[in-house]
Amino acid sequence: xxxxxxxxxVNDGYAEKLGVTVVSILENNKNDNFSFYVLSSDFSEKSKxxxxxxxxxxxxxxxxxxxxxxxxxxxxxxxxxxISIETYYRYIIANILPSADRALYLDADxxxxxxxxELYNTDIGKYYCAGVKDYHIDKIGYKSQIGFSDDDLYxxxxxxxxxxxxxxxxxxxxKLFENTKIFANSISYQDQDIINxxxxxxxRPLDSIFNFATINTKKEKNKRQTAVVIHYTGKRKxxxxxxxxxxxxxxxxxxxxxxxxxxxxxxxxxxxxxFFRG
Numbered sequence: 001x002x003x004x005x006x007x008x009x010v011n012d013g014y015a016e017k018l019g020v021t022v023v024s025i026l027e028n029n030k031n032d033n034f035s036f037y038v039l040s041s042d043f044s045e046k047s048k049x050x051x052x053x054x055x056x057x058x059x060x061x062x063x064x065x066x067x068x069x070x071x072x073x074x075x076x077x078x079x080x081x082x083i084s085i086e087t088y089y090r091y092i093i094a095n096i097l098p099s100a101d102r103a104l105y106l107d108a109d110x111x112x113x114x115x116x117x118e119l120y121n122t123d124i125g126k127y128y129c130a131g132v133k134d135y136h137i138d139k140i141g142y143k144s145q146i147g148f149s150d151d152d153l154y155x156x157x158x159x160x161x162x163x164x165x166x167x168x169x170x171x172x173x174x175k176l177f178e179n180t181k182i183f184a185n186s187i188s189y190q191d192q193d194i195i196n197x198x199x200x201x202x203x204r205p206l207d208s209i210f211n212f213a214t215i216n217t218k219k220e221k222n223k224r225q226t227a228v229v230i231h232y233t234g235k236r237k238x239x240x241x242x243x244x245x246x247x248x249x250x251x252x253x254x255x256x257x258x259x260x261x262x263x264x265x266x267x268x269x270x271x272x273x274x275f276f277r278g
Contacts (some may be wrong), residue, residue, distance in 0.1 A: 009089035015047035132211035269273030
């Protein structure tokens with residue numbers, strides 16, 4: 001059976017959240033095999049050991065840690081306070097997986113609540129990537145700032161099915177870096193803007209169930225039960241006090257499973273009391 005390539009880009013401060021994401025994938029895709037790749041410059045041995053404990057419950061995955069050359073990303077613009085330089089690491093996925101023809105990039109502030117098979121096997125032969133329309137960007141009328149029309153597709157880059165073969169063939173890794181410099185003074189959403197600019201016209205739109213962002217929980221209430229990838233966009237996450245996301249309990253569910261796996265059973269009663277009432 002072919003393995004599903006899934007790539008993350010995180011710093012060590014997000015290690016536990018990454019564990020929750022990984023557990024959610026494995027819990028809902030027990031008949032598939034996964035190759036996880038973690039792009040990070042500071043992922044600690046302690047964090048790696050924690051993630052390795054997931055093997056206690058699931059065996060259908062491997063995990064590899066890759067430390068990118070930080071000098072490649074020196075000076076790139078960061079203007080969103082809760083997003084770190086690791087966000088740009090997704091630029092180089094095609095180069096770090098030179099023998100893979102596709103990979104799924106996922107942010108670590110999300111959980112997978114169903115099968116990834118349909119998403120991963122989407123036909124992207126004519127595209128550089130596939131992704132879900134970003135309703136927040138449409139709502140705030142931002143696209144004109146980067147030269148897009150109202151009708152142009154702009155996707156949220158937290159879930160990207162990447163055509164690595166096409167990206168390599170057309171030297172798009174270099175183009176991503178070039179455009180980051182060219183548009184440095186006109187972008188507000190960092191690498192997400194640049195991915196949309198660079199891949200414009202060659203992005204396949206996906207159903208919003210594959211990147212069900214915070215705005216979708218309000219805009220598409222009818223899809224809450226069928227959402228496959230639930231993405232907790234915005235500053236307030238489910239692990240923050242005051243998070244009002246209507247689907248925060250789904251994240252808490254996988255957080256509880258992760259905590260059990262890594263042996264923190266003394267928290268069971270507390271988590272049940274706090275997160276599973278009603």
